[in-house]
Amino acid sequence: MAHKKITMRFLPLALCLALAACAAAPVPLPDAAVVQPVESQPPLTGRAALRNFGAVVGAVGPVAENMCRQRAPQRNCDFRIVVDDRPGQQANAYQSVDSSGRPMIAFTLSLIAEVRNADELAFVMAHEAAHHIQGHLERQQRNATVGALIFGELAGVFGDGSVAAIQSAQQMGASVGARTYSKEFELEADALGTQIAAAAGFSPLKGAEFFFRIPDPGDRFLGTHPANADRLRTVQRVAAGL
Helix, strand or coil: CCCCCEECCCCHHHHHHHHHHCCCCCCCCCCCCCCCCCCCCCCCCHHHHHHHHHHHHHHHHHHHHHHHHHHCCCCCCCCEEEEECCCCCCCCEEEEECCCCCEEEEEEHHHHHHCCCHHHHHHHHHHHHHHHHCCHHHHHHHHHHHHHHHHHHHHHHHCCCCHHHHHHHHHHHHHHHHHCCHHHHHHHHHHHHHHHHHHCCCCHHHHHHHHHHCCCCCCCCCCCCCCHHHHHHHHHHHHHCC
């Protein structure tokens, strides 16, 4: 098993100071949620958050790689974990690939500061790893390409036929196409992420309490994320079967 490589482009002291300064206000969850938080936990100190991050990467990384090789042996399963230390970034984690095609999971400093415990951070990492295992990035890109082609053709037939109008329609089509199945992708990643987090020794139900402190996107048309209550129900359903 390859050792997990962590890219940290900041000094530990600077990280601790940055983490101590980041804290988002709690956001109430809709009444439809089926999982209730056990108790409110205070934000972690910078040093505790840094220790959590290292421990979670070391525990979840090998499990995610094994799950990737079992479910998608054709994919590159050598995850690269990085910290996005650009100033002013909101709490966020995202999955991408680097120039060599290696899967990459990035965490912003504010997200590392916002999680209250290792279970929450483990669930976030497992969720992002699940996106790669299930090929969501590639599927999203294909949907965007199809949307661009369809909108571009419609603009050519029903529009004024100008290059600018067709390009504008293609951009709109790509955006619509990329969002078409994004909610389903998120729920799929929540389900597989629940399995990964549990297999790594963390509580996905406790980890999913992170949803209680992020804005609820609801069920907006062409929204990219499902309602928090739907995500929590997915985690509870999968966890009950483990």
